[in-house]
Amino acid sequence: MSAQIVVRKSKDRGHANHGWLDTHHTFSFASYFDYKFQAFGSLRVINEDIVQPTTGFGTHPHQEFEIFSYIISGELQHKDSMGNVEILKAGDVQFTSAGTGITHSEYNIHPTLPVHFLQIWVKPDNPKLKPRYQTMNFPKTSKTNNLVHIISPVDDQDNSTIGINADFHMYASLLESGHKVMHTVQGAEKPRRVYIHLTSTGGELKINENTTLRQGDGAFVTEVKQGDEILFESIGDKIAEFVVFDLA
Template sequence: MVAKIVLRPSEERGYANHGWLDTHHTFSFADYYDINYQSFGTLRVINEDIVQPNEGFGTHSHRGYEIFSYIISGELQHKDSMGNVEILKRGDVQFTSAGTGISHSEYNINKIHPVHFLQIWVSPDDKNLTPAYNTKTYPDCLKTNNLAHIISPASEQDSKTIGIHTDFHMFSSILQPENKVAHTVQKSSSGGDQARRLYVHLTSTGGQLKINDGTILKPGDGAFVTEVVSGDEVIFESIGEGAAEFVLFDLA
């Protein structure tokens, strides 16, 4: 099967600059609404956020979704109603199952440098989960010229991944120029070679990324990859002058 690839250009995403927060939205979020970009399967939110020093998101509530932050640079302090207090840095992935309801705050405690991170929401199969919190660290050495497996279905979770309560995988890579990685589309949790979908997001930190047929992503771009089944191979190649850091989602 030949994959269908549709570009999501960075400049076409939702955008807001609140002074303390510079944010881009891949899907409809807050004041940004586009009927064509509301979700992609269970993937509901990809926000690329830059929060200024001594600023942040005050205490607010969530329920239903599984919410995770991928830290690109800076320091993000997390506090929540479960008693968790943690300072997150580059390489950290902080994961919250909001379930029946939690409240939390996310704050840049650094007095000089902004914090840059991806905020991602996924809709689990059960929205009434018991709230839970988890953090794992994925240093650059695990991701350089490699696809690091970060999130997997809870039923398939191992010591290296964070478990999520739906058929969803997340990978991350930092590709040096002229390097490639191949991703094998995951098996569906229900078994068999069922149709799946991928979404790839290239962070705005630099580099360029080529997918399979020559579709090229520039910083901040994303791409929808459909018409693939488990076992298919998708190739990602760094073709810019700088390293290309990207996240890849593989979902039912």
């Protein structure tokens, strides 16, 4: 395998602190724009957000995106125009296929604790889809020293993953110091690409024994194909919590 790995340091991401919201943007978003970082295949948004207690995002519209939140810590209340009301906690992944259009709000209703989560947007393979909502929980015990499959294309989906309308897979892990996990690249379409994000909760992650990520860093992996393997090793003194996106 001749994988090409390019690291995006945490400090190089877009950043805004609005008081109630401390947010980092991997790709151009809102007032942050960098022509070199607008998308990676169908992956359009990775925002790492920390929302303070009793604040949040008011009701706003979305369409033509697959939108999902990966809760790292705290609690996030979701409400949408489809009638869904839910309080999401660590380990939950909340998925919305916005399709032809929805509105939703996301609030931290906890009186004292912030909520820390990743917000991810992916362009679907087809437009004008019917909106859809799904939440699944992937507990800490399942992700510890394991790479758990969280999202898969609807055509390949089973009841252990959330289905997405794209050639896209998501995995997550909580890797203790000294432990390793392996990812096998999915999808028959060539070429494939992989993005890895190490959350800002700490830890250090080595990729293929020659690339190191520190908290908040990401890595763009190209020149890979179905069946190639990517090795991850936690080398810091804290648990490395990270997600992996495998896409066309």
